[in-house]
Amino acid sequence: xxxxxxxxxxxxxxxxxxxxxxxxxxxxxxxxxxxxxxxxxxxxxxxxxxxxxxxxxxxxxxxxxxxxxxxxxxxxxxxxxxxxxxxxxxxxxxxxxxxxxxxxxxxxxxxxxxxxxxxxxxxxxxxxxxxxxxxxxxxxxxxxxxxxxxxxxxxxxxxxxxxxxxxxxxxxxxxxxxxxxxxxxxxxxxxxxxxxxxxxxxxxxxxxxxxxxxxxxxxxxxxxxxxxxxxxxxxxxxxxxxxxxxxxxxxxxxxxxxxxxxxxxxxxxxxxxxxxxxxxxxxxxxxxxxxxxxxxxxxxxxxxxxxxxxxxxxxxxxxxxxxxxxxxxxxxxxxxxxx
Amino acid sequence: xxxxxxxxxxxxxxxxxxxxxxxxxxxxxxxxxxxxxxxxxxxxxxxxxxxxxxxxxxxxxxxxxxxxxxxxxxxxxxxxxxxxxxxxxxxxxxxxxxxxxxxxxxxxxxxxxxxxxxxxxxxxxxxxxxxxxxxxxxxxxxxxxxxxxxxxxxxxxxxxxxxx
Numbered sequence: 001x002x003x004x005x006x007x008x009x010x011x012x013x014x015x016x017x018x019x020x021x022x023x024x025x026x027x028x029x030x031x032x033x034x035x036x037x038x039x040x041x042x043x044x045x046x047x048x049x050x051x052x053x054x055x056x057x058x059x060x061x062x063x064x065x066x067x068x069x070x071x072x073x074x075x076x077x078x079x080x081x082x083x084x085x086x087x088x089x090x091x092x093x094x095x096x097x098x099x100x101x102x103x104x105x106x107x108x109x110x111x112x113x114x115x116x117x118x119x120x121x122x123x124x125x126x127x128x129x130x131x132x133x134x135x136x137x138x139x140x141x142x143x144x145x146x147x148x149x150x151x152x153x154x155x156x157x158x159x160x161x162x163x164x165x166x167x168x169x170x171x172x173x174x175x176x177x178x179x180x181x182x183x184x185x186x187x188x189x190x191x192x193x194x195x196x197x198x199x200x201x202x203x204x205x206x207x208x209x210x211x212x213x214x215x216x217x218x219x220x221x222x223x224x225x226x227x228x229x230x231x232x233x234x235x236x237x238x239x240x241x242x243x244x245x246x247x248x249x250x251x252x253x254x255x256x257x258x259x260x261x262x263x264x265x266x267x268x269x270x271x272x273x274x275x276x277x278x279x280x281x282x283x284x285x286x287x288x289x290x291x292x293x294x295x296x297x298x299x300x301x302x303x304x305x306x307x308x309x310x311x312x313x314x315x316x317x318x319x320x321x322x323x324x325x326x327x328x329x330x331x332x333x334x335x336x337x338x339x
Numbered sequence: 340x341x342x343x344x345x346x347x348x349x350x351x352x353x354x355x356x357x358x359x360x361x362x363x364x365x366x367x368x369x370x371x372x373x374x375x376x377x378x379x380x381x382x383x384x385x386x387x388x389x390x391x392x393x394x395x396x397x398x399x400x401x402x403x404x405x406x407x408x409x410x411x412x413x414x415x416x417x418x419x420x421x422x423x424x425x426x427x428x429x430x431x432x433x434x435x436x437x438x439x440x441x442x443x444x445x446x447x448x449x450x451x452x453x454x455x456x457x458x459x460x461x462x463x464x465x466x467x468x469x470x471x472x473x474x475x476x477x478x479x480x481x482x483x484x485x486x487x488x489x490x491x492x493x494x495x496x497x498x499x500x501x502x503x
Contacts, residue, residue, distance in 0.1 A: 174415065175466050195345050202465065203458040210454040213468065214429060219419055220349075220462025236417040236464065238486050241396035243417070263391045263398065265375070265484070267421075269348050270358070284365050287372070288358035291350035292421070294390050294398065295360070295372035309347075318393040335369035336392050339497035 013127040020131060028157030030135045034128050035118040037100060041066075041136050043155050048089055050102045050116040057114055059088045059102060064143075064153035067136060068253035071143035071165060074129050075231060078122065080317070081324070082257030084302060087281050090254070091125070095321075098125045105257070105302075107280030133165045144228040146249035146310065167227075172234040177217045182234075184217055185225035191247065193310035194224035220267070223247050223312045230305075232315040240320045249310040255281075257302035259324035261336050262317050265294040269311035273297075274304045299327045300334035349461065350376045351422040352402075352480055360502050373500040375400035375421060379482040381499075385475065387442065387485065389495045395440070397493055399485040403477035409445035410474070411436050416467040416487040420459040423481020427465055428474045429454040435470040441490015445472035 019033040024040075031040035038049045046066035049058045061069075069085040076083070078098050084090035087106050092099040101117040103109030137143055139159030140151035144167065172182040190197065202216040219235060223245055226233075230252050232244035248271060257278040264273075266289040275285040278300050287295060297303050305313075326332045350356075355376040360367045371392075378388050384404040391398030403425050413436040418427065430451035436443060449472045457465050467473050475483065 175417070175464070178466075193345055194347055196347050198460075198462070200460065202460065202463040204455070205457070206455040207453050210429075210431065213431075214455055214457055214466075215468075216457045216459060216463055216465040218462055219464040236466075236486055238396065238415055238417065238488065241393070241486060241488070243486055261393055263393065265391070265398070266358070267349075283363045285363055285367075285370070286361040287370065288361075290356050290358045290374075291348055292355045292374045292376040293358045293372065294375060295370045296391070298369050309345075312347075316391060316393070316398060318396055320394065323394075332394075335371070337368075337371045337497050337501075339368060339501065339503075 013130070014121070014123040015127045015131075017124050018128050018131045020135070023157070026156070030131075032128055032132055034100065034125065035120065036116070037102070037118065039132060046136070048102060052103075052114045052116050057102065057116070061086055061089065063136065064141070064147075065253065067133065067141065067143040067153055070129055070133055072230060072253055074126065074133060074165075075144070075167070077126075079256070080262075081259030082278065082302065084255035084257060086255070093259075094119075096122055098122050100125060105279055105281065107282060110280070130165075134160060134162060137161050137165055143253075144231065146229050148249075170233040172237065175215060175217075175236050176222065178215055179212065185222050188225040188227055190224050191226065191310060193249065194247075197221065197224040199224070219245065220312065223267070229310070232317070240318055242317045242319050244315040244317055246313055246315060247310050248305060248307040248313050250307065252303075252305040255302045255304040258297060258299060260318060260327060261299050261334070262297050262315060263294060263336075264289060264297065265314035265316065266291055267312035267314055269307070269309045271311055271313060272306045274306070275301050276303075278302050296336045298335040299332070350374070351461075352376055352380050352482060367502045370502070371497060372502045375484060376482060378500050379422075386494055387492045388500070389489065389493050390500065392489070392495070395489055397441075397487055397489045399487065399493060401475075401483040401485055403475055403481040403483050404479075405477065407475040409447075409449050409472045410442050410467075410492075411445040411449070411472045412442050412467070412487065412490070413437055413439050413469065414488065415469050416442065416485060417464060418459070418467055418475075418486075419464045419484040420461055421482040421484050422461055423477055423479055425459045425481055425483060426456055426476040427459065427467075428456045428476070429468075430472040432470060432472055439490075440488040442485075442487055442492050443490060444492070
């Protein structure tokens with residue numbers, strides 16, 4: 001979760017308003033209604049239907065990809081801006097309300113008029129998404145993990161994995177390891193793909209009377225023990241400037257279209273980013289980042305990353321609240337620097 | 340299955356491989372793409388080169404070599420050592436900076452009480468707390484990443500460091 005602690009708190013969940021069916025006689029899964037949307041799953045696919053032009057429209061997503069995307073959207077509290085599950089389905093965060101859309105940010109579907117958007121109160125859509133995750137995630141599958149680390153999402157209903165989808169989010173006020181702040185990760189094991197990362201902590205020599213006022217920790221060690229992939233978590237707070245590093249493996253499960261500029265700094269290994277137009281999805285660039293590379297993601301694009309080896313990425317966010325309006329109004333340009 | 344060991348690839352002043360921007364439409368300059376090791380390799384010691392800018396907030400790539408001046412700020416700042424080894428000394432200032440943004444020079448010999456020091460290696464992150472002065476020292480060239488706000492010492496030279 002890459003927001004200030006206060007920005008993302010969901011006051012309550014509307015659990016009693018979730019519309020779930022009885023379990024399907026064959027697959028064992030419930031289906032869910034959210035406004036005019038219906039969401040269901042079978043052995044292989046998540047299926048989303050919506051009304052447009054007097055017909056019911058539908059879209060299928062492989063259920064493993066769908067659950068990975070939904071896991072991020074839930075864990076991030078709908079994040080900043082647009083979270084595209086794929087080129088058709090996604091959410092847009094209005095920080096208190098959330099749009100669920102189908103085809104609205106796909107150039108072809110929108111031009112054909114077969115797209116649909118509905119706005120929901122955040123507690124209702126969050127409660128429904130959480131109920132879907134709980135029901136559709138089997139005991140064999142961890143939607144926060146890379147494919148090599150977990151089992152299959154496919155098949156009929158087979159238990160659940162509540163522990164994996166209920167991981168508590170890390171909210172850091174100043175810096176991990178400080179008194180009254182988020183903890184370090186000494187209790188978590190080093191990930192198999194970071195087994196060579198040094199685990200020594202910095203030496204802190206505080207003068208008498210200043211014990212506890214000097215603070216340092218091994219960030220690479222901390223990241224080497226991250227038990228999830230693609231999950232920006234705050235490690236330093238300079239007013240609204242948030243360093244949110246994360247460990248990346250396989251594919252970012254969403255195509256993120258931000259409502260503000262963010263920056264990426266590759267801290268180890270390599271990620272390739274597919275960059276497309278935020279509104280219609282047309283490809284714009286393909287960016288390869290290696291250790292030490294830093295670049296901006298402008299406010300008018302969507303991006304999705306690919307990381308073969310688990311890698312360390314610094315995501316740098318500006319959490320100032322009124323930025324979306326300032327970018328949309330044209331007051332701020334979508335890119336950060338002119339030179 | 341191959342038994343080759345896992346190798347996590349970090350960068351350094353002596354060994355980095357810059358990535359690339361392949362454009363399909365638009366301009367490469369809009370991504371402001373640079374490499375912090377290349378920037379520090381071509382910088383003066385403790386030159387605070389802005390490599391990330393977000394509405395006043397900055398990320399700076401700093402070449403650590405020898406002893407830096409004393410610095411201070413009216414807000415928290417953070418340093419991550421990305422290459423080499425850096426010692427950071429701290430003073431609790433008698434008269435801390437109360438206003439303004441970004442890193443400021445704290446003077447030749449700032450009035451304050453020594454708080455101690457921190458020894459940082461690659462990947463180590465350090466709080467540079469509000470109300471203190473701090474000074475970096477490196478016996479061999481290294482790279483510091485600093486999280487702060489644009490200040491009087493911040494150097495912007497985007498055209499020299501970024502893909503166009």
